[in-house]
Amino acid sequence: MAFPITRLRRLRQSEQLRSMVRETRLSPHSLVYPMFVCPGEGVRKEVRSMPGVFNLSVDQAVKEAGEAHGLGVPAVILFGLPEKKDEVATGAWAEDGVVQQAARAIKREVRDLVIMGDVCLCEYMSHGHCGVVRAAHPQSLGAAVAAPPAAATEYEIVNDATLEILARTAVSLARAGVDVIAPSDMMDGRVGAIRKALDQAGLANTPILSYAAKFASGFYGPFREAADSAPQFGDRRSYQMDGANLREAMREIGLDIEEGADMIMVKPAMPYLDVIAAARERFDLPLAAYQVSGEYAMIEAAARNNWIDRERVMLEALQSIRRAGASIILTYYAKEAARLLG
Numbered sequence: 322m323a324f325p326i327t328r329l330r331r332l333r334q335s336e337q338l339r340s341m342v343r344e345t346r347l348s349p350h351s352l353v354y355p356m357f358v359c360p361g362e363g364v365r366k367e368v369r370s371m372p373g374v375f376n377l378s379v380d381q382a383v384k385e386a387g388e389a390h391g392l393g394v395p396a397v398i399l400f401g402l403p404e405k406k407d408e409v410a411t412g413a414w415a416e417d418g419v420v421q422q423a424a425r426a427i428k429r430e431v432r433d434l435v436i437m438g439d440v441c442l443c444e445y446m447s448h449g450h451c452g453v454v455r456a457a458h459p460q461s462l463g464a465a466v467a468a469p470p471a472a473a474t475e476y477e478i479v480n481d482a483t484l485e486i487l488a489r490t491a492v493s494l495a496r497a498g499v500d501v502i503a504p505s506d507m508m509d510g511r512v513g514a515i516r517k518a519l520d521q522a523g524l525a526n527t528p529i530l531s532y533a534a535k536f537a538s539g540f541y542g543p544f545r546e547a548a549d550s551a552p553q554f555g556d557r558r559s560y561q562m563d564g565a566n567l568r569e570a571m572r573e574i575g576l577d578i579e580e581g582a583d584m585i586m587v588k589p590a591m592p593y594l595d596v597i598a599a600a601r602e603r604f605d606l607p608l609a610a611y612q613v614s615g616e617y618a619m620i621e622a623a624a625r626n627n628w629i630d631r632e633r634v635m636l637e638a639l640q641s642i643r644r645a646g647a648s649i650i651l652t653y654y655a656k657e658a659a660r661l662l663g
């Protein structure tokens with residue numbers, strides 16, 4: 322039945338009617354707030370390319386986590402800027418690592434806030450890659466590369482040697498009070514390796530949120546400044562996914578589920594809404610999406626120029642991610658969105 326019998330505008334006449342027929346609703350319950358923890362005390366240093374986002378020392382991170390919790394944000398995800406970087410990512414799995422310290426302190430001070438721990442090595446490696454780097458020449462195999470190789474063909478990111486460090490990191494974080502382990506490194510087999518290590522350490526109840534379909538993306542630029550994690554040579558294309566591939570994303574997610582992921586994630590969010598929708602269609606696990614640093618930075622930059630209405634665009638972006646099918650959204654806007662929605 323078409324026009325004039327059908328008139329879709331009938332249900333758009335008032336906010337009451339529009340609200341009644343609204344298909345997608347945002348709520349603070351599904352938001353996760355990313356935080357960058359750094360050494361020191363009383364540090365609250367704004368990230369140049371992410372206005373409103375800070376490097377926080379442990380004491381400040383506790384304050385910020387408390388604020389988020391007070392606004393109704395149920396979870397935070399922690400990233401760390403270690404005191405020192407090396408070739409085995411010591412800062413990632415050290416008992417007194419900066420994220421471990423923050424997790425302990427937040428657990429103590431902010432009751433029933435879910436603490437997620439990002440598991441990756443790029444922030445802790447001197448070369449800035451997410452895994453162990455090894456020279457590609459057979460004669461030097463086994464030797465970690467200290468100095469940047471000149472060309473991309475001269476090194477490799479070693480998959481299986483990385484798994485052990487990731488697993489050790491996951492166990493260390495869980496022991497420090499991290500409630501959910503979130504591997505973002507994109508090594509093959511890492512979810513299985515982490516699951517096994519957690520179980521062997523008596524941490525069978527710790528869930529894994531896998532960054533299952535994580536694309537090699539230009540939208541991570543500001544994050545790399547926030548976390549000081551830009552690769553010193555080459556790029557991440559040999560481990561993160563090619564942005565052109567939807568079917569491969571489904572394979573990545575399927576494999577992570579087989580390896581024991583409890584929740585899955587697509588990242589970035591807005592440029593990959595079709596991947597979120599396809600994942601929602603195909604898999605029954607809780608599905609998360611990460612509205613990444615570049616997505617945030619673009620909205621902030623345009624808003625500062627008065628080119629867009631900041632709050633409106635922020636909520637529209639979050640709604641679109643929700644509508645595509647993500648039930649959980651990691652976003653730098655978590656606090657602010659919770660304030661507006663609460």
Ligand code: PBG
Binds near residue numbers: 443541
């Ligand atoms: C670590 C990691 C990155 C992000 C989350 N975990 C950066 C990267 O892969 O380079 C990006 C998050 C963001 O851009 O907000 N590997």
